[in-house]
Amino acid sequence: MAGARTTMKLKRFLLRYYPPGIILEYDKGGYLRTKSIDLLDLTPETNPDELLAEIRRTEALITESRADQVKQLILRLQQKQVQQDHRKFRFFKELKAHILPLTNVAFNKSGSRFITGSYDRTCRVWNTATGTELHTLEGHRNVVYAIAFNNPYGDKIATGSFDKTCKLWCAETGKCFHTFRGHMAEIVCLAFNPQSTLVATGSMDSTAKLWDVETGEEVATLAGHTAEVLSLCFNTLGNQLVTGSFDHTVAIWDVSSGRRIHTLIGHMGEISNVQFNWDCSLVVTGSMDKACKLWESVSGKCVATLVGHKEEVLDVCFDLSGQLIATASADGTARVFSATTHQRLVTLQGHAGEISKICFSPQGSRVLTASSDKTARLWDAQSGVCLQVLEGHTDEIFSCVFNYEGDAIITGSKDNTCRIWH
Template sequence: MKLLKFLLRYFPPGLALEYTQGGNVKTKMIDLLDLDAETNIEMLAESIRSSEPVITECVMDQLVETLKKLQTKVCNTGVKRYYKYKSLQTHLLPLTNVAFDKLGKRCLTGSYDRTCKVWDIESGKELLTLEGHKNVVYAVSFNDPPSDKIVTGSFDKTASVWCSQTGNCLATMRGHDAEVVIAKFSPTQTKIATGSIDATCKIFHIETSEEVGTLMGHRAEVISLHYSNNGNEIITGSFDGTIAIWDTRTLRQTGVLKGHHAGISNCLYNFDGSLIASSSLDQTAKIWDARRNSCLATLSGHKDEVLDLAFNYAGQKLATASSDTTARVWDTRSSFESLRIMSGHTEEVSKVCFSPNGHHLLTASLDKTSRLWSVDSGYCLQTLSGHRDDVFACAFSYNGDTIVTASKDNSCFIWR
């Protein structure tokens, strides 16, 4: 074996070793989720060397410098002031969803006008209009990291896959009996999974458009789904108040998480797949042990429906958004305590997401603003205002240097 180079993954932090073995180039990823400002880089480098034979003494200085670069990037707690860079007057009818590509160079908008549009972040220009759906385009996303394909889910009961460079429709997936409200690429990027008002989730081959199988078991709408990192499992959240766990290889249900007393609004795996988090209209969120299918904690404190949630990159913190006008940050390692309450919005908080490095929190609200918060202090660092109607979506780019906010006023703002 011969080491060729080190490659960095900033968020979540990791180090990739690219090397040759038997004439083939291979890559091994080492997750460094516990990397922080207190980490002794020399000791970390020595630990990595002791477990990786491909790393020799002659590259140790390079390894140390590479890890220091990663530490500097990940542990940067500096507060960036965002300014409105572009206003995208996107569609004639209200927006439904937005999404960045992996590098934050393009974003997608879905709309009630039955189209999805692709935008260039730098210029603010419309690159493509994806036309073909016969009803509302509700779900939109890229296949990251290559971002060469786009999936759209529509109220016309179908999902479509498109080339992100040409806008050509590559495949249309049919079979649902009601609106498709969520559509996601598998980690292998060979399949997509869709969730529908018909209470099912379906998996399709992208290349052939053929249905692999239907995941049946919920008694109400499936409004959330999330793949495990290796793609071998999917969790689905439903208005029936349960989260189902499915094996994507056998298409069998392997578990059902019960305990919520109202519909599920979202459900997620953390990065390493050890935890599942769920939010519910019953005013709580729950943390589940993904391996034992058991509830570890019920996160109580919100005084109204919990509408959204997000893990930080390490899965050590969870953020929740609520109709009670607040967002909260919770510990997910041991105590499951409420660490911070973000108060300041005057209407429902509908969306929440961590910055890539986990130091800041972004919220979207019906009070026509989005806000940036310090996770450490809970203080509002900046209010992003200017929209004329509800802000229903917000997102960071991969590097955290750009924010997009989307509003019912039919516009998207790009903040830099």
């Protein structure tokens, strides 16, 4: 088969800051493809020459002539890590976003736009820089509960509603492309796969479903849970989906076949949240049993139980590089754990009410929490010191998000408003 070997030609490099990595764009048989070199363990102390040698051992596309270019990219990634994140967030604008309480907020990849879902049955699209409303997405007959952009593209929006349907919209025009019908009860969570070809929805009917973004058809029903599916998450490859249920179990599914690969059994209470880490090797789960568990996605084995909270764990997440885990609890505290040693690193104390949402800044150096005490707080992930209290909401805050650059925050509250912080 002499002539059949397709040559691969490197076209260009793209830098990814969060988590650190280098994307290679290359030509293979006339098609443009990409692959990423993840540098999740990169620190400012990493020796760039040794790292370059290691990359070259495993990546044939990086030839001698390209070596210096790659070294420069490594140095740029290290520089970005050294830039300390000392920013103070200032209150920029309050949006009287809806006539009824908000349910969720979400950014597009660039952070130029964000969306809000509400009990008023609409989803609204906003310009982050000005705080002006761009579109109202109308058509649902009940609460719009789960919302998402198809990041990194950001040209589509999915909305999941208590009316049992999910709708797919054009982010540019606000036009509705498809209405996904088939669930027998409220839709409470959803996600796009990374390729933006599928939407997954989780419902109170105990199932999750996969839908085709192009055709609007149902691709698969993921059945097996015996109670509500409250949270779900695709891995970064898009080949697996994890679902967490009120039946105390978590399931890992093979996306292409719709088959269940593992059932993760061990929690003694309802599952509040589930998430894959960046390299798809681990799943973290939070539960009403006051614990958080870490599982190997390949084997389905529980590798650690993170304990210490006095009340339910309401939210849990990895930082982007997958090195840290943060937990938020009804006991009013949050904790940061190491994903490798499973040790608790810090406890975040200061809220006067339960913490329902937690997330890391893209850089991983900050933790943001939202509480029923009407404040959101920004913490130093290393020291556990509270850096800032974001005040002004008049009722509990149940949504808080960073944009991708980490220089804007949106908080959403039961007081019908959301606030932009720059």
